[in-house]
Amino acid sequence: MAFKILVTSQKGGVGKSTLSANLVAYLSRTMNLGVTLIDWDPHGSSSTWLNQAPDVGAVIKHLALPVDQGGNRPIFEARLQMRRAASECDILVCDLTWSDSLAGELMFEFDMVLVPTSVSEIELAATSGFLNRNRWVFDSASERRPMLVVCPTRVLNEQLNSDVFTRQRFPVSFMLAPPILESQSARDLFERGYLMDAQDIGGESFREFGEAICAAREIRMAQANQPRKPAPAKLTEQDTSRVRVPLVATRPSVLESIPNASQYSVLGRYRQRKTAENDEAIVNSRSLSQIGIPEFLKRLARGNAAKL
Ligand SMILES: Nc1ncnc2c1ncn2[C@@H]1O[C@H](COP(=O)(O)OP(=O)(O)OP(=O)(O)O)[C@@H](O)[C@H]1O
Ligand SMILES: [Mg+2]
Numbered sequence: 001m002a003f004k005i006l007v008t009s010q011k012g013g014v015g016k017s018t019l020s021a022n023l024v025a026y027l028s029r030t031m032n033l034g035v036t037l038i039d040w041d042p043h044g045s046s047s048t049w050l051n052q053a054p055d056v057g058a059v060i061k062h063l064a065l066p067v068d069q070g071g072n073r074p075i076f077e078a079r080l081q082m083r084r085a086a087s088e089c090d091i092l093v094c095d096l097t098w099s100d101s102l103a104g105e106l107m108f109e110f111d112m113v114l115v116p117t118s119v120s121e122i123e124l125a126a127t128s129g130f131l132n133r134n135r136w137v138f139d140s141a142s143e144r145r146p147m148l149v150v151c152p153t154r155v156l157n158e159q160l161n162s163d164v165f166t167r168q169r170f171p172v173s174f175m176l177a178p179p180i181l182e183s184q185s186a187r188d189l190f191e192r193g194y195l196m197d198a199q200d201i202g203g204e205s206f207r208e209f210g211e212a213i214c215a216a217r218e219i220r221m222a223q224a225n226q227p228r229k230p231a232p233a234k235l236t237e238q239d240t241s242r243v244r245v246p247l248v249a250t251r252p253s254v255l256e257s258i259p260n261a262s263q264y265s266v267l268g269r270y271r272q273r274k275t276a277e278n279d280e281a282i283v284n285s286r287s288l289s290q291i292g293i294p295e296f297l298k299r300l301a302r303g304n305a306a307k308l
Helices: 016-030 045-052 073-086 104-109 121-133 184-188 201-225 265-281 295-307
Strands: 003-009 035-039 059-062 091-097 112-117 147-155
Touching: 003 016, 003 104, 003 121, 003 201, 016 035, 016 045, 016 091, 016 112, 016 147, 016 201, 035 045, 035 073, 045 059, 045 091, 059 073, 073 091, 073 104, 112 121, 112 201, 121 147, 147 201, 184 201
Parallel strands: 003 091, 003 112, 035 059, 035 091, 112 147
Antiparallel strands: none
């Protein structure tokens, strides 16, 4: 079954289409997976990008969704379009500007909801409002609940030290992806190439982001493959004296390294592992800019891991 990613936010111009087109290219070319893009943006920026830039082997669809009709119509239409697209790929990426006329139920169709946001106060407030309105989806007890990944985009160097993704501001469970940095290449490459090939901070940050999304997908898939625990049978008093715990051979799985879904946890852990690996190889005297690891990610990974 295809892994379905919704790239969405209510704010315009936060980088949804840039992220969608480049994520499709990254997943298609580096992971060698069958990837399909559904571009629900009337302007068709992400589909145009992939259609004009060198072919990465992805299927590109620019489709209309009756977003403003409200009710169940957009959901039925989306389901139909997604079912057709998902039957012929491994990963489906959908680019959509969210509107309050859409019912939050639509998000249950996805494995991952990826919300790009810049770290300016005005956009953080909008993102926090959007997440809060749809909190019932992300905090639902349903097994079909999508993973919520917040992705800081267009992040400037001087913003790397800010620690703005606090629990007070975002009282909803989410994971934080490595930021995609503001770069000229992100603008210049439109319709011409892909961020994963850029030899600047934009390219470097995008590759880290792509790796983290792949790690999150692995985790979700491992969770989906975990056998469900059967409900414990009621034991009589006589039985309890004879109960034995069956010995099952355990094999290290990706889930073992992950704490129970808590805020920031998964990608935070992923970052922590990566930075720890790098730290071993790096002499202390080297500066962070030489290491190429954004300081605020290190702080997030460590700070939040400590809280887990
Ligand atoms: N990492 C980045 N660095 C610099 N500029 C960026 C970056 N990401 C996106 N941009 C620029 O920001 C603008 C908006 O990006 P994009 O079209 O991807 O956003 P969007 O959320 O899809 O917008 P819309 O809501 O209009 O569909 C574009 O001019 C794009 O080139
Ligand atoms: Mg767009």
